[in-house]
Amino acid sequence: MSVELVAFTRPNPALSPESLAGISDIAALWRGQGTFQENLIEYAGRVCYRSTHRMGTAPNFIVDRVREGHEDIIEHVVVTFRFAHTQEPATWRRANRHCEVTPAGEDAWLVSGNTRVWLDLLRQGIGLETLPFLRAVAPRVYTEFGDTAPTEAPELPPAQVEPGRLLPAPAGNARVTLLAFTQPLVEDPQARLHHGSATFLVEGVSRACTHQFVRHRLASFSQESQRYVSLEKGQWKAVVPPAIAANPAAAQRMEEAWAYLQQAYADLRAQGIRKEDARFLLPNAAETRLVVTMNFAAWSHFLWLRAVDRAAQWEIRAVGQRILEMLHAIAPDVFADHWQVYQESFGGAVEAFP
Numbered sequence: 001m002s003v004e005l006v007a008f009t010r011p012n013p014a015l016s017p018e019s020l021a022g023i024s025d026i027a028a029l030w031r032g033q034g035t036f037q038e039n040l041i042e043y044a045g046r047v048c049y050r051s052t053h054r055m056g057t058a059p060n061f062i063v064d065r066v067r068e069g070h071e072d073i074i075e076h077v078v079v080t081f082r083f084a085h086t087q088e089p090a091t092w093r094r095a096n097r098h099c100e101v102t103p104a105g106e107d108a109w110l111v112s113g114n115t116r117v118w119l120d121l122l123r124q125g126i127g128l129e130t131l132p133f134l135r136a137v138a139p140r141v142y143t144e145f146g147d148t149a150p151t152e153a154p155e156l157p158p159a160q161v162e163p164g165r166l167l168p169a170p171a172g173n174a175r176v177t178l179l180a181f182t183q184p185l186v187e188d189p190q191a192r193l194h195h196g197s198a199t200f201l202v203e204g205v206s207r208a209c210t211h212q213f214v215r216h217r218l219a220s221f222s223q224e225s226q227r228y229v230s231l232e233k234g235q236w237k238a239v240v241p242p243a244i245a246a247n248p249a250a251a252q253r254m255e256e257a258w259a260y261l262q263q264a265y266a267d268l269r270a271q272g273i274r275k276e277d278a279r280f281l282l283p284n285a286a287e288t289r290l291v292v293t294m295n296f297a298a299w300s301h302f303l304w305l306r307a308v309d310r311a312a313q314w315e316i317r318a319v320g321q322r323i324l325e326m327l328h329a330i331a332p333d334v335f336a337d338h339w340q341v342y343q344e345s346f347g348g349a350v351e352a353f354p
């Protein structure tokens with residue numbers, strides 16, 4: 001069977017250490033010591049531990065996380081192959097339900113999976129031809145397979161996108177940053193839907209918001225941990241709903257409650273209570289951030305529910321609309337219907353954060 005590397009997660013071309021100066025800690029991505037894809041994996045892991053300042057200091061970071069079972073971090077890099085002269089990939093979804101398999105002509109298949117999916121398939125002895133390519137993209141994920149010489153990842157055409165539409169976008173206190181995406185240049189619209197993917201950093205949102213986010217099951221998340229990060233280290237603020245902010249008496253009550261809980265948290269910590277237990281005091285308002293990856297089909301479903309429907313909660317809707325803006329920039333045909341509804345329902349402009 002012949003195999004061709006068609007697409008893999010690549011950086012948002014609008015991001016650079018210069019364009020990110022003073023914005024969050026995303027520039028830490030460039031301090032990683034691996035391939036961009038490995039740096040993205042490490043960054044996602046370090047978002048969980050709030051240790052992005054240590055990017056590139058631990059060569060075994062990925063291997064150690066995978067060994068201890070913190071494997072969501074290797075779900076943020078997606079790799080797509082075309083297999084020719086074979087029917088074999090048609091059955092691979094039975095081996096791992098998280099891969100995407102679509103026909104690509106006679107006896108040929110497109111198969112996408114994140115690096116965790118490919119690791120699992122390889123461990124089952126499936127798709128071994130992909131190993132040299134996977135080792136070119138993210139060698140540290142595949143160290144258990146020994147010294148298979150990496151094939152150099154082929155030069156893929158540059159992303160077809162206006163970088164101006166891909167800059168980090170504020171949404172009130174929140175911020176949405178497109179970190180990376182895959183853009184398989186294939187004719188079939190169904191194939192683009194299932195094999196395209198995008199990874200975002202969502203910051204400054206409440207736990208109430210991210211609880212809704214993580215209900216989406218066809219997605220990969222790495223969220224800042226309240227178990228490993230303390231309130232003092234996280235410096236989390238309370239996200240205040242606009243309706244409360246606009247009501248002075250309600251705003252004051254919320255401020256008092258938050259101050260009380262902050263103090264109670266500090267008291268428990270001073271009594272030797274571990275972070276994982278002190279966090280039981282933290283309310284839904286507590287600020288958090290996450291890295292999220294979905295393929296375009298899953299983003300499509302998410303956007304229908306969360307971005308262009310007025311029934312969606314204000315906070316996740318504002319975040320969803322920024323995500324829609326950027327996804328429309330990288331895949332206008334895939335998200336054309338969402339865009340049209342968005343324009344019709346929300347006046348053709350990005351809805352202001354309430």
Ligand SMILES: Cc1cc2nc3c(=O)[nH]c(=O)nc-3n(C[C@H](O)[C@H](O)[C@H](O)COP(=O)(O)OP(=O)(O)OC[C@H]3O[C@@H](n4cnc5c(N)ncnc54)[C@H](O)[C@@H]3O)c2cc1C
Binds near residue numbers: 217
């Ligand atoms: C306005 C609104 C109000 C809500 N209110 C509540 C609430 O009160 N309580 C509450 O618990 N949740 C609530 N939810 C969450 C909602 O029920 C879903 O859990 C969430 O939106 C994730 O979407 P999903 O399940 O459609 O799809 P995802 O998890 O994003 O999965 C995508 C698609 O995959 C398929 N799929 C995935 N997993 C399965 C499965 N196990 N079985 C069958 N099909 C599957 C479905 O077709 C699904 O649409 C609300 C959501 C919205 C938008």
